Amino acid sequence: MRNVAIAEWIVARFTSKKRAAAIVGDLLELAPENGRPWFWLSLAGVILSLAWRRPLAFAAALCVYFAAFSASFWRAYLHFRFTIPDPHWRTVWGVLFQASNCLWFIVVYAAIRHGVRDRVTRLLLALSVPITAGLYCWERPTILVACIALTICVLAVSTLNNKLRRGLLIVVAVLMVNAGIFLLTAGLIALCLRFLHPAPTGNGGMQPALAVQWVEFCMLFLIAPLAMTSAYSRMHNWLMRDPSPDSQTQV
Amino acid sequence: MARSPSLGQFEQVVLLAILRLGDNAYGVTIRAEITTRTGRKAAPGALYTTLDRMEEKGVVRSWLGDATPQRGGRAKRYFAATTPGRAALINAQRAYQSLLHGLDLVGGVRA
Numbered sequence: 001m002r003n004v005a006i007a008e009w010i011v012a013r014f015t016s017k018k019r020a021a022a023i024v025g026d027l028l029e030l031a032p033e034n035g036r037p038w039f040w041l042s043l044a045g046v047i048l049s050l051a052w053r054r055p056l057a058f059a060a061a062l063c064v065y066f067a068a069f070s071a072s073f074w075r076a077y078l079h080f081r082f083t084i085p086d087p088h089w090r091t092v093w094g095v096l097f098q099a100s101n102c103l104w105f106i107v108v109y110a111a112i113r114h115g116v117r118d119r120v121t122r123l124l125l126a127l128s129v130p131i132t133a134g135l136y137c138w139e140r141p142t143i144l145v146a147c148i149a150l151t152i153c154v155l156a157v158s159t160l161n162n163k164l165r166r167g168l169l170i171v172v173a174v175l176m177v178n179a180g181i182f183l184l185t186a187g188l189i190a191l192c193l194r195f196l197h198p199a200p201t202g203n204g205g206m207q208p209a210l211a212v213q214w215v216e217f218c219m220l221f222l223i224a225p226l227a228m229t230s231a232y233s234r235m236h237n238w239l240m241r242d243p244s245p246d247s248q249t250q251v
Numbered sequence: 252m253a254r255s256p257s258l259g260q261f262e263q264v265v266l267l268a269i270l271r272l273g274d275n276a277y278g279v280t281i282r283a284e285i286t287t288r289t290g291r292k293a294a295p296g297a298l299y300t301t302l303d304r305m306e307e308k309g310v311v312r313s314w315l316g317d318a319t320p321q322r323g324g325r326a327k328r329y330f331a332a333t334t335p336g337r338a339a340l341i342n343a344q345r346a347y348q349s350l351l352h353g354l355d356l357v358g359g360v361r362a
Contacts, residue, residue, distance in 0.1 A: 015303070019299075019303075019328065021326065022325060023278065023299055023328075024325060025318075025322035025327065026277070026278035026279050042294075046296040047296075048296060049294075050296070050300060
């Protein structure tokens with residue numbers, strides 16, 4: 001059958017090359033008795049089954065990211081303007097809020113892709129809840145102290161077990177990727193502003209050109225989430241595979 | 252002692268088919284065995300994602316066999332149940348048997 005190589009290439013986008021070859025081989029073995037339409041329909045079904053979780057997980061995580069970002073924007077930038085006069089502290093809080101948003105984004109992505117029983121998902125959830133609660137209830141010392149203590153406990157417990165240590169490494173890597181994209185965005189915006197004239201606002205001030213705002217939006221809400229999910233998936237595949245000899249796979 | 256992983260209904264069906272097939276358990280034969288024994292035609296997509304998930308759980312392991320011309324030179328991916336997989340299946344079947352105990356479903360539910 002022609003175009004089988006193309007079919008195999010498509011399946012290999014969603015699983016390993018060897019697994020894709022085995023799947024297409026199975027379908028080819030059954031194709032003479034079921035016909036060509038069956039082969040392509042089955043192939044479409046296989047691709048759909050292999051692929052549906054990723055876009056769904058990404059879309060759901062992005063919705064949560066938007067919601068968390070909006071909430072933290074109102075909390076950090078509007079409320080803190082009056083309660084935290086020092087701009088340096090406001091920056092620190094802003095960074096912490098962004099880390100919390102990033103954690104929630106990856107929690108939802110991880111829960112849909114690997115399930116809530118996955119160790120990394122549980123670790124992410126165990127970190128996200130106290131960090132977020134501490135950030136939103138920072139005026140109440142009891143809650144803040146309890147949240148900090150809980151976060152330290154979770155971090156301490158996650159260093160005891162090898163699997164959890166690997167999970168923690170994944171979380172740190174995802175946060176680093178997010179921070180890297182943020183720094184890159186800041187650099188890119190600074191570079192863009194050199195070449196683009198800012199637009200005047202109504203009260204005589206100046207605001208960044210619309211193109212710059214679009215670059216910022218795309219970097220923060222498209223490139224950063226894509227980079228985070230990519231880093232998470234690759235590291236999860238690399239670090240969380242069971243190395244016990246009984247379940248070792250030779251594919 | 253490590254807790255054995257939980258298995259869904261379809262996962263149990265697939266694992267039983269793998270155990271029945273022994274050394275010849277790969278995609279085509281597993282699907283055929285399920286159809287023969289249960290009368291249920293498993294969709295290829297559902298079968299491969301279930302096998303991948305079961306492998307991630309550590310209940311089955313897989314390896315590649317020889318390439319055959321019938322398959323366009325592509326190797327078969329064989330599956331076998333692991334020790335934790337067998338333990339999980341036994342646990343699941345014990346739970347079913349415990350629930351079925353005292354019920355005469357073949358002759359109708361006992362009043």
